Amino acid sequence: MKSNKQRRAEIKAHRLERAAALAARLRVQDVRLPQIEWAHPLDWEPADRLVLGLYNNTYSPLPAFYAARQFTCRDCGAEEVWTAKQQKWWYETMHGHIDSRAVRCLACRRARRERLRTAAPGANLLLEKTDRLRALGAAKPSAQAKSEVEAALQSKWWSLRVVAIQTMGRWGGEANLARLHAFMAARPEGGRRYFGWERVAADAARSALTRRE
Numbered sequence: 442m443k444s445n446k447q448r449r450a451e452i453k454a455h456r457l458e459r460a461a462a463l464a465a466r467l468r469v470q471d472v473r474l475p476q477i478e479w480a481h482p483l484d485w486e487p488a489d490r491l492v493l494g495l496y497n498n499t500y501s502p503l504p505a506f507y508a509a510r511q512f513t514c515r516d517c518g519a520e521e522v523w524t525a526k527q528q529k530w531w532y533e534t535m536h537g538h539i540d541s542r543a544v545r546c547l548a549c550r551r552a553r554r555e556r557l558r559t560a561a562p563g564a565n566l567l568l569e570k571t572d573r574l575r576a577l578g579a580a581k582p583s584a585q586a587k588s589e590v591e592a593a594l595q596s597k598w599w600s601l602r603v604v605a606i607q608t609m610g611r612w613g614g615e616a617n618l619a620r621l622h623a624f625m626a627a628r629p630e631g632g633r634r635y636f637g638w639e640r641v642a643a644d645a646a647r648s649a650l651t652r653r654e
C-alpha cells in the first residue's frame with residue numbers, strides 16, 4: 442500500500458509532466474503557427490448585407506462576413522491586424538465604402554489627426570495677423586508698420602490684403618491715398634462675372650477712401 446507521502450509525490454510528478462507536455466505543445470504551436478496568423482481564421486463577424494447595400498453603390502459583391510485582415514501601416518510600417526469587429530463597425534456603423542481599407546495603425550491615425558488638428562491654426566494665424574494689422578492702423582505708421590502692410594499686400598490671403606488697404610486708408614497721407622486711387626483705377630471691367638484680386642482691391646480701396654470722407 443502506498444503511503445500518503447508517496448501518493449503526493451506521484452501527483453506532483455504527474456502535474457509536472459502535464460505542465461511540461463503543455464509547454465512543449467505551446468512551443469511547437471508557436472513555431473508552426475505564429476499567433477497573428479492562427480488568430481485570423483478565428484476572428485470573423487457576419488456582415489449585414491442589407492445595411493451594406495444601403496450605403497454602397499457598387500457592382501462588386503458584398504461580403505457575407507468579415508475576417509481579420511493583416512496590413513502594414515502606411516506611415517510607420519508596423520504589421521497590424523484589422524479585426525473583424527473593427528471592420529463591421531467601419532462598414533456598417535460609420536458607412537465606410539466597402540472598398541476602403543485600414544491603412545494606418547492606431548498610433549499613426551492619432552498622430553495624423555493631431556497633425557491635421559494643429560495644422561488648422563492657419564485660420565488662427567490669419568486672425569492674429571488681421572488683428573495686428575488693424576491695430577497698426579490706429580497708430581502713426583512706423584517704418585516697421587509700413588513694411589508689414591507691404592508684406593500683407595502680398596499675402597496669399599486676400600482678406601489680409603484687404604485689411605492692409607484699410608490700414609493704408611486710416612493712415613492717409615499723400616502716398617497712401619494715391620495708391621488707393623490707383624487700386625480703384627485698376628478695377629477691371631466685366632461686371633459680375635469677373636472675380637479677381639484687382640476687383641476686390643479696387644472695392645476695398647473705394648470703401649477705405651469713402652470712410653475717410
Ligand SMILES: [Zn+2]
Nearest residue numbers: 514517546549
Ligand atoms: Zn503606424
